[in-house]
Amino acid sequence: MGLINNSRAKSPWVVHFDCGSCNGCDIEVLACLTPLYDIERFGILNIGNPKHADVLLVTGTVNPRNERVLRNVYEQIPEPKVVVAIGACACTGGVFADCYNVIQGVDKIIPVDVYVPGCAARPEAIIDGVVLGLQKFQEKVEKMNKKAVGN
Template sequence: MSDVPAGLPKAWTKMLEGLKNWSRIYSPWAIHFNSGSCNGCDIEILATLTPRYDVERFGIKLQGSPRHADVLICTGPVTLQARDRLKRVYDQMPDPKFVIAVGSCATSGGVFQGCYNVVGGIDQVIPVNAFIPGCPPRPEAIIDGVVKLLGSLQQKKVAEKTG
């Protein structure tokens, strides 16, 4: 996971890792992938970027390329067609990476369970760090999910320091 150059003193490595974690928590860049969603969650994700909710004030930014992103925000159940694409987008993201599944369909397949072209929730294909249920979740719920994920990173950081 580390791209800190080898051979540095341990204290330096630790400091650089801490710096990376700090910047990740305070300004996570996200990418959005729709693997078969009805669009409902997608417009709510877009709504979180617009003036009423405006997550950019917390440093959260929606990115175009998976190679620039820390967080993958997935919507919709995974369809057979989109399954490989989802994997590829996930593989292209640099480590460490986090996945948020937004909406009931992304969590479990939702209303589309049993449809012949649907694999199921996002966790059938890639590991998921946070689930946000709702059909669709309100923008507040999406922001809350992202904040909870970042909070868990913060705790990790504290644990690293003390441990």
């Protein structure tokens, strides 16, 4: 089991969900893929299909129109999974927090493991956030096993 657990931290595949971002954070997420930052160094791959993903990157403000979709995408990811909220909007609603149609933070909808602040968040910060999230896999697995025993 040790082998599998070690591997989890070394091979996080991320799927990116844009809740309604101004695209600032999205561009920074994609910048992580570029040669300058090259997140594949950490074995991170940007995957299109939540079924294959381990990490969900959420950018932008959640609102009542897309919260259902966010929850649905979250549910499509198999356990163990980590959610990283990227940018001020995803963390708290940011400057739009007081708008009538904005939910203040992704964590109101799905459990968030790592918050990466910034407007927009820097690629270094995003990478740091994902790597931080990887450390959470261990607890996630324990929780998963407990659940399995409970069943």
